[in-house]
Structure formats: structure tokens, C-alpha cells
Amino acid sequence: MKNPAGKECSYFYGDYFRGRNKEECRLLDQAGLTWNPGLCSQCPIPDIQVANSCENMQFKPTLQRPLFFLKPQLQIDVYCKKYHLDVKQPRIGCGNCHELPEAFIVIPNDPDTPSRS
Numbered sequence: 623m624k625n626p627a628g629k630e631c632s633y634f635y636g637d638y639f640r641g642r643n644k645e646e647c648r649l650l651d652q653a654g655l656t657w658n659p660g661l662c663s664q665c666p667i668p669d670i671q672v673a674n675s676c677e678n679m680q681f682k683p684t685l686q687r688p689l690f691f692l693k694p695q696l697q698i699d700v701y702c703k704k705y706h707l708d709v710k711q712p713r714i715g716c717g718n719c720h721e722l723p724e725a726f727i728v729i730p731n732d733p734d735t736p737s738r739s
Contacts, residue, residue: 626659629668633681653683661685661696666712670700673713676720678704 633649
């Protein structure tokens, strides 16, 4: 479903049936954090889900205020539940779950690999 920022997000839920106007972020609700529509514009999860659809990634949200008078900012930590490690680059993945097919692996000094001239 599209979130208020206009991006497709699997965690956003909106119920508009027969005049209802209920919107929520289920990821933030599970973490016990309060959601507002402004957080969707800075959330990296829709972009991560477009780039990497690994089902082993778990997202852990936190809201942090850099200074007490600024708005809270959304931080997302990503964890791979299959290999039990923190994912440093969520758009790429942990590097273990989905290895490249052999056709894409370049072996140095391989006679079968075409040379780039």
C-alpha cells in the first residue's frame, strides 16, 4: 500500500472503508513507537524493499532526536535472521543469503573469461 510519502511500503496500513480514516505503520506499532505521516518521507524501508527483497531481513526502528527541539528522526537497523548478523548495506544485503550465480562471478586469469579490450 502506498504510504503518505507516495511510496509503496509493506508496513503501512490505511483503512478508508466507508469513511474511515485509519492509518498506521505496523513496524513502528510492533516496536511500541508512535507514528505520524511525516516519518514516511524519511523512512528508508520502501527503497530497501525495492532494491532487496530478501525475506531474512528484519527491520528494527528507533526514533531519535538529535537535539531536544528538533523533530524525531527515524533510524532503521537491519538484521539477517538466517545468518544472525547485522546488515551494513541493506540495499545490497548481508552477502550470504543470495550469492551471485556462477555466470556473474569473474575469476582472474581465467581463459574462458572474455577479455575487455
